[in-house]
Amino acid sequence: MLSTMQDGNLSIGTLLRHGARVHAGSTVRTWTGDGARTATFAEIGAEAARLANALRGLGVTGDQRVATFMWNNAEHQTAYLAVPAMGAVLHTLNLRLFPDQLTYIANHAEDKVVIVDATVAPLLAKVLPTFTTVEHVIVANGPAEAIAAPDGVQVHAWADLLAGQSAEFDWPDVDEREAAAMCYTSGTTGNPKGVVYSHRSIWLHSMQVCMSDGLGLSPADTSLVIVPQFHAMSWGMPYAAFMCGASLIMPDRFLQPEPLLAMIEALRPTHSAAVPTIWQGVLAALEAQPRDISSLREVVVGGSACPPSMMHTFAEKHGVHIIHAWGMTETSPLGSVCRPPAGLSDSETWAYRYTQGRMPAGVRGRLVGDDGAEVPWDGESVGELEVRGPWITGSYYRLEEEGEDSDGAAKFDDGWLRTGDVGTLTPDGFLTLTDRSKDIIKSGGEWISSVELENHVMAHPAVAEAAVIGVPDAKWDERPLVTVVLRDGATAEPAELREFLADKVAKWQVPENWAFIPEVPKTSVGKFDKKVLRAQHAEGRLDVTRLD
Amino acid sequence: MLSTMQDGNLSIGTLLRHGARVHAGSTVRTWTGDGARTATFAEIGAEAARLANALRGLGVTGDQRVATFMWNNAEHQTAYLAVPAMGAVLHTLNLRLFPDQLTYIANHAEDKVVIVDATVAPLLAKVLPTFTTVEHVIVANGPAEAIAAPDGVQVHAWADLLAGQSAEFDWPDVDEREAAAMCYTSGTTGNPKGVVYSHRSIWLHSMQVCMSDGLGLSPADTSLVIVPQFHAMSWGMPYAAFMCGASLIMPDRFLQPEPLLAMIEALRPTHSAAVPTIWQGVLAALEAQPRDISSLREVVVGGSACPPSMMHTFAEKHGVHIIHAWGMTETSPLGSVCRPPAGLSDSETWAYRYTQGRMPAGVRGRLVGDDGAEVPWDGESVGELEVRGPWITGSYYRLEEEGEDSDGAAKFDDGWLRTGDVGTLTPDGFLTLTDRSKDIIKSGGEWISSVELENHVMAHPAVAEAAVIGVPDAKWDERPLVTVVLRDGATAEPAELREFLADKVAKWQVPENWAFIPEVPKTSVGKFDKKVLRAQHAEGRLDVTRLD
Numbered sequence A, B: 001m002l003s004t005m006q007d008g009n010l011s012i013g014t015l016l017r018h019g020a021r022v023h024a025g026s027t028v029r030t031w032t033g034d035g036a037r038t039a040t041f042a043e044i045g046a047e048a049a050r051l052a053n054a055l056r057g058l059g060v061t062g063d064q065r066v067a068t069f070m071w072n073n074a075e076h077q078t079a080y081l082a083v084p085a086m087g088a089v090l091h092t093l094n095l096r097l098f099p100d101q102l103t104y105i106a107n108h109a110e111d112k113v114v115i116v117d118a119t120v121a122p123l124l125a126k127v128l129p130t131f132t133t134v135e136h137v138i139v140a141n142g143p144a145e146a147i148a149a150p151d152g153v154q155v156h157a158w159a160d161l162l163a164g165q166s167a168e169f170d171w172p173d174v175d176e177r178e179a180a181a182m183c184y185t186s187g188t189t190g191n192p193k194g195v196v197y198s199h200r201s202i203w204l205h206s207m208q209v210c211m212s213d214g215l216g217l218s219p220a221d222t223s224l225v226i227v228p229q230f231h232a233m234s235w236g237m238p239y240a241a242f243m244c245g246a247s248l249i250m251p252d253r254f255l256q257p258e259p260l261l262a263m264i265e266a267l268r269p270t271h272s273a274a275v276p277t278i279w280q281g282v283l284a285a286l287e288a289q290p291r292d293i294s295s296l297r298e299v300v301v302g303g304s305a306c307p308p309s310m311m312h313t314f315a316e317k318h319g320v321h322i323i324h325a326w327g328m329t330e331t332s333p334l335g336s337v338c339r340p341p342a343g344l345s346d347s348e349t350w351a352y353r354y355t356q357g358r359m360p361a362g363v364r365g366r367l368v369g370d371d372g373a374e375v376p377w378d379g380e381s382v383g384e385l386e387v388r389g390p391w392i393t394g395s396y397y398r399l400e401e402e403g404e405d406s407d408g409a410a411k412f413d414d415g416w417l418r419t420g421d422v423g424t425l426t427p428d429g430f431l432t433l434t435d436r437s438k439d440i441i442k443s444g445g446e447w448i449s450s451v452e453l454e455n456h457v458m459a460h461p462a463v464a465e466a467a468v469i470g471v472p473d474a475k476w477d478e479r480p481l482v483t484v485v486l487r488d489g490a491t492a493e494p495a496e497l498r499e500f501l502a503d504k505v506a507k508w509q510v511p512e513n514w515a516f517i518p519e520v521p522k523t524s525v526g527k528f529d530k531k532v533l534r535a536q537h538a539e540g541r542l543d544v545t546r547l548d
């Protein structure tokens, strides 16, 4: 028996129309260095129609890929909406990838158009000649001259191209399972892998972002979206905002702590989202110079484990509530969000807040042990997290070409995504990730969590950042090496730091290998890059103190 | 280009599994008159499996209909989950319908099983012999002897039937467009009409209930669900709770103001939902005897327009925040929810709060004038509200049998549902309903809103309730008649009430016809029944004072 319900598609076109009409007055403010330029959702809606008309004019039809090589700004927001709404596929290119990765990705996705911010045009210029399918480049926020056109590529200035276009577009009714956007992840081994989001998955995910057990984004919010639009769809904020009417603040290229704090003080966001390393920098800058960040109601932190010490500093010194969340490009990315149960004491609540939280109804999770069997939700048994659900990827783009033995295919387990993240689940469904599976330290047959050690070391007042890797050990196979970045002007000795850990972890886990480094190498999306640290160690480039 | 996203169905089975596992400790507490009995979500999950096994044992297969004739309680919650999750269709029968309506509905839906609360078994007994397709009756909360079995019907006690059943059930993967539940509406003319919800529509609607621009239901909430599970799916609360982990308080048959206040005081809900007439009664009882209702964070009011005076009393005397929402059985029912914009003054915020609020991204709305053309969103132009979206009905069950000229078919307009509600939309999408289209008063070619007059009269301190209908008038075609219920012990004269309206509505709208009545007749779901008032007036049974 079929229901009597209407049969419409969940589509980005509907989202665009809704935001531009019902929340016409909500705004996207883009930081310009000393202030912000403002576009209302109604204006973004009109500009999206102009962009779609312009792209049709350039010959973009069907599900062709339109790439972006851009910061977070109003034009990127416009592309986020216009490209999928017209039925084409938005492909966000990561500004911070190596040239050969960019070449691989653009050619693998067969991008036809690239929209580029003038300020990063020189970066694109270097690789553009290797992009074999690109026919048009559109320069946003600058002149067409910002980039030289290789043979067969036409360059247009956004402003010129859109001038005179109609501010109306008859958004097609797209099948909700069709591709809307794609993003490559370099988190896995081998070549980058493409995740292709559908209209449906983006719609459902946007609802989750606005749900109370998600990020709780609301029409009363103004969110400072620091997580890049080229990283995991900016955690879904651009679409969720158009769904619920939350206003956005886009930092453009101003991602250093000082300008971020200037934005917060001037534009007074209620909400923000970024990886922990960004917030570490913001905290350090706040210590050097106090600023008013009291407008912030909630700050979402994910992408790497959030050090508890950072949560406490934000709460106790600045009255800002940090929400810990977990996800990955493959999960759209909202996988779990930490909302502690009601009615607990302060210390009980804190214990919950350190965890990565619960998975919502749309995400089903399980932990799988080394033997492939599920491990219980007892808060202690460790396993690899596997997930499934309507906004979790079930494959990678063109994976079938790679064969069943590829490392891409190995990420899927009978309908479940293997996350590569290892941890525990409590009986009430709270997830604690102890490590990436490849970062776990195997010491004499026992596992040591690099993340747990890092969190403890980072709680020391002299420490700005700490990253722990496993290094070969004659007796134990592997032992932890702690690489430490000291705070400006602070000093500490390895023995003192080791002493600091003594009452925090089991005796056999206390690290004996320490190295001070000027900064922790980071990946293109701001996470600790342990591959680089391991290579530096292997090549003898770290100055290691070994305590006995 | 297809996305790489997983292809799973949004199903009640998934919702059930999620709630019972991740929110295992959340509770459903059912009021028993002097306290509450408690079932955890884990226990409800196990009981749902037992019920599904029992129903299979009775021969329920495929999409057969399992009806409920029950109050809000743990057993009804169990049926809400088990019946759709096993692939069958839940059909909620309204306890307050006339016998011939019940007969029509049960036979039209072809119910195979009816689950009945022992306390209302006598009501069901009267009509059961006329139910032609029912084979089994299951008595909840009482013995099988509570009802006599007509020929061909077997009666079972819930407890006996479920004892010994397995607490596991292999919930099937149902296509999300399949029927999950159905509810008949008697809001239209002619025979009751069946609305059939799908797994998909219920899932999406549940997400909306938990969204910040919806009811914002969260894992930290405990909701006292007063709106009956036989009325518009209890506004989606039973499913939304299993989605997000909110605990439920179910009042069973104790729906009078006194026991409701006892529940609030004893069980301390943070949230509640009911029609205005319930809250009017609660307010009156609160005046007679103060009670502690401070646990309530938000109270959702819908089903009829919420009188502003009531919102003020709740806010100012009791610190309770009333959220005004609009919906209908045909809209699952969440159609619009009032969340005023941020950053406004108190009086501006209040002006927003009186409205029915905004439609979320999942509900598209428009106003259509008498000439069939759309009217502008200018806050002034009046039209009939039409809506569409994934949880809006596009038809009625078996409507095709009624033909294109039926009054059922007339409810649909090229993919839109005609709501029969008339009002305005502001440029920022806030809906104000001025009337049901059939209740509008047409005075000398101009329209008078019965709802607006009622709201003003109900703000008078002597008035408990007021309902306004149009009555024939020689000169103006129709003029308003105000029927007034005075508060216990209060007195007021028509002239005094008219005077009270003088500075509130246009002079020509001020009513001259007044009648005092002991109570306003109500429909089966607690709304003012103006059909009955009009009939009473036509038969000369109202004692009307005409002022000049």
Ligand SMILES: Nc1ncnc2c1ncn2[C@@H]1O[C@H](COP(=O)(O)O)[C@@H](O)[C@H]1O
Binding pocket: A185, A187, A232, A301, A302, A303, A304, A305, A306, A324, A325, A326, A327, A328, A329, A330, A333, A356, A419, A420, A421, A433, A436, A525
């Ligand atoms: N809250 C978190 N705690 C620990 N690791 C995280 C967290 N959020 C994300 N990650 C890591 O980031 C990976 C996803 O990276 P990406 O696809 O670049 O977003 C996950 O698989 C995790 O290893």
